[in-house]
Amino acid sequence: MIDVPIVLAGYGPVGREYVELIRRHRARWRDTYGADLHVVAVRGRQSQVRVDGAVPSRGQWDPAGEFAELLAGARVLAQAVPSDGSDQPALDALQALQQGAHVVTATKSHLLTHWRKLDEAARRAGRSVRISGATGAAMPAGDLARSVLRGFDVRAVQGCPNGTATFVLDQIAAGHGLAGAVVDAQRQGIAEADPTADLSGKDAATKLRLITGLLWGWDPADVAVAAEPIREPLPPVPEGHRLRQVASAQREEPGLVRVELRAEPAASTFGALLGPEKAISYDCGEAGTVAVSGGRSSPRGAALAMVKDTLGAVLEATTGFH
Missing domain, CATH: 3.30.360.10 (Dihydrodipicolinate Reductase; domain 2)
Structure with a gap:
């Protein structure tokens, strides 16, 4: 059994769907794929929360701390933050790769600006970057x-x-x-x-x-x-x-x-x-x-693509964007 602790960055419509899909289907995916997916922390713009079961309401979240500490022990960083041109998604992804986590993202902006750096960092770490959610939501164009x-x-x-x-x-x-x-x-x-x-x-x-x-x-x-x-x-x-x-x-x-x-x-x-x-x-x-x-072009479709990528990242022996 592969233990897959996940840190989720972004808790908007796509992030919430991703959490709900994992909560609902965790046992089935564990039995089918031998991978135990579970979200252990969620990070927003200015706050974060560690998760043990259901995600607490935002009023119970803590101020955002050091991201490296939140990532400690994570096997996957899942990104569902807005593509607003900020450098933060790239910095977070690079940090995750450095700490040995795969990156699964539905965010596009940092892929356009930091492709080479992300690919090189992932290959050095022996980890993968999966981007189905950014290329077509539930349509597997990126997989082809x-x-x-x-x-x-x-x-x-x-x-x-x-x-x-x-x-x-x-x-x-x-x-x-x-x-x-x-x-x-x-x-x-x-x-x-x-x-x-x-x-x-x-x-x-x-x-x-x-x-x-x-x-x-x-x-x-x-x-x-x-x-x-x-x-x-x-x-x-x-x-x-x-x-x-x-x-x-x-x-x-x-x-x-x-x-x-x-x-x-x-x-x-x-x-x-x-x-x-x-x-x-x-x-x-x-x-x-x-x-x-x-x-499906919807938050649920993008979240399903992220789930597929999460499973692929931990089950397949690939590095970088491939």
Whole structure:
């Protein structure tokens, strides 16, 4: 039996779902996988709490102390903090790796800025960094890029990794205005309060940048982005097609991710997506095209991806981002 004490950074919607999933399924996963996952501490922005069973209410938390002390004995650091550009997630992840813990993260910002440092630190420590929650929530696009397509001649990757964009474009096609489509997406819990990253193509580009890091070893910090935003008026769409926000990268065009609005046949992988669904397609040369679609875009979906990564990190003998 592998004992897996976990320190969780971030206790928002994703963090709470992660804790609840582990609480609910701990015994089953222990019996099925031989790994005993349990959260031993939770860290917020300015406070923290050690956990033995249920997470106490925030009023019972202590002021944040030395993170190294909180990490002592942890096998995994799970990160579910906002991608706000702060250096703290990177510093926390590097500290965890130095102390011998794997890192599982749904946070994107430090992956864009500290990819090389995180990879090097993880390899030195013989630990892994798992990022499924940052590349597609419950859709296992990152797993394909990281390991499933290992040995395949992957020449290009493209996809619709932003569910909000797909939903908004379909709503506009149904006769709604852009503003109304965004409000509807927010009302249904699909879009963030600030949808700028979704509409501009930034979020889709970020996910592709991370996937190219897993796939081809590109450093996301060095990847340029050419993005076409969603704005009115939208380009015309031929009959039998649906407009999609498609992010793409090619191995022979290193260091560049494109995001464009593209008319896709309604029966195609991207055209057939409904509402907030996502899809990624890999051109694998002689092996053909391999695609994955679906997966819930929600706090529960991201938390499930983190659980999958937590199990993978402790059960598989890999280091770094692979």
